[in-house]
Structures are given as structure tokens and as C-alpha cells.
Amino acid sequence: MKFLDETEADDPILSVVNLIDVFLVVIAALLITVAKNPLLSPFSKQDVTVITDAGKPSMEVIQKRGEKIEKYKASGEIGEGDGEKAGVAYRMKDGSMVYVPETGEGH
Incomplete structure (x- = not known):
């Protein structure tokens, strides 16, 4: 029986099978990364x-x-350009933002 155990340890096809398993894991990780990235996802x-x-x-x-x-x-x-004030933004106590546009009256 010892003879059968030694041939399994020296079998080169087993190392190829292990390499294929490693490559499958790497490919699966890359596919998950591409699927989760919104910029790279083709879907x-x-x-x-x-x-x-x-x-x-x-x-x-x-x-x-x-x-x-x-x-x-x-x-x-710093950006610069021509323009005019369009309104005012306020931060509320709850953290939300409120934009109040100017009506143009009183200028």
C-alpha cells in the first residue's frame, strides 16, 4: 500500500489541478470586483x-x-467669472439644506 501513496505525491497532474483551482478563485474575485464597481460594471x-x-x-x-x-x-x-447672486442656501438643524432663490425684486 505504501507504493500507491508515493505515486499520488509525485503525480504532476495534481499540481496542475491545484493551479487551476487558484486561477478560478482569482477570476471569481475579479468578476465580483468589476460587478460591484459602478464605473466598470457593464451591467x-x-x-x-x-x-x-x-x-x-x-x-x-x-x-x-x-x-x-x-x-x-x-x-x-480659484474659479472666477461673471454672474450674479441667485439665492441663499441655509443648513437646518437636522442637517438638511434649504435653497431660497431671490425673486429679483428690490435690486
């Missing part, structure tokens, strides 16, 4: 916006609209 029909490092100079905005993915990177400069 997602929704538009997605992801903001990384919000408020920092390294801030990035990534938008997915249908099949198209756009990436915007903050330049770190």
Missing part, C-alpha cells in the same frame, strides 16, 4: 458620478453617462 445602465478627495487640490470628478466615461481633475486655482 449598470445608470449614470454615475464619483468624487475623490473632495475639497482638496487633488480632487477628481469621474462621470459615467451610458457608455461614456469622463474624468475631470481640479487645477487647484
